[in-house]
Amino acid sequence: MYLGGLCFISGSRTSWRSCENNVLEALKAGVRWIQYRNKDGSRREIFRESVNLRKITRDFNTMLIINDHADIALAADADGVHLGQDDLPLKEARKIIGRDKIVGISTHSLDEAIDAGRSGADYIGFGPIFHTITKDAGSPKGISLLGEIKNKVHIPVVAIGGINLENAGSVFETGADAIAVSSAILGGQIAENVRMFIDVKRSFS
DSSP: OOOOEEEEEEOTTSSSSOHHHHHHHHHHHTOOEEEEOOSSSOHHHHHHHHHHHHHHHHHTTOEEEEESOHHHHHHTTOSEEEEOTTSSOHHHHHHHHOTTSEEEEEEOSHHHHHHHHHTTOSEEEEOOSSOOSSSOOOSOOHHHHHHHHHHHOOSOEEEESSOOTTTHHHHHHTTOSEEEESHHHHSSOHHHHHHHHHHHHHTTO
16 A cells, blocks of 8 residues: 555544545545544444445545544455554554554654564654644644655655645655645535545645
């Protein structure tokens, strides 16, 4: 799987539309990486939506990553799991999900990013790059540190946090492999927003 480009982070409670409808609209517009994040739902709800999203993403030959729950990701036959720093340790998640699946992890410092690479992560998420209201992830880390991490970590780096159409170009200028976006896609017309983000990425390809 290609760990680059535009990753759409979708969750059940991020808009009035259903998670499945949001994802379907984004896929039709060209997204090829979905990260399913649901911090409020029960495990049963998360599993149900993961299975539904697996069916949808398979039709588009699209990667599906499930946040936090390695066992649910495996049970839903997702492509992998994305871990936070407070989730199951990376090595233990790998035991559950296996070597054939993707394991990514959120990082918020240079030390965490380097440690993730050494511990066998397939990619890291780094941020928040800018101020964000989508998730309480601490103070903005900025473009400069993102560039330093990209130079020192030898696995794909996905930038996250406060990324929008106005600042996405500055993120790609650092060499970041991908950007992960939620509210800047869900706000307004999903398909139009997706196409504009893809155009930004293409200008740096």
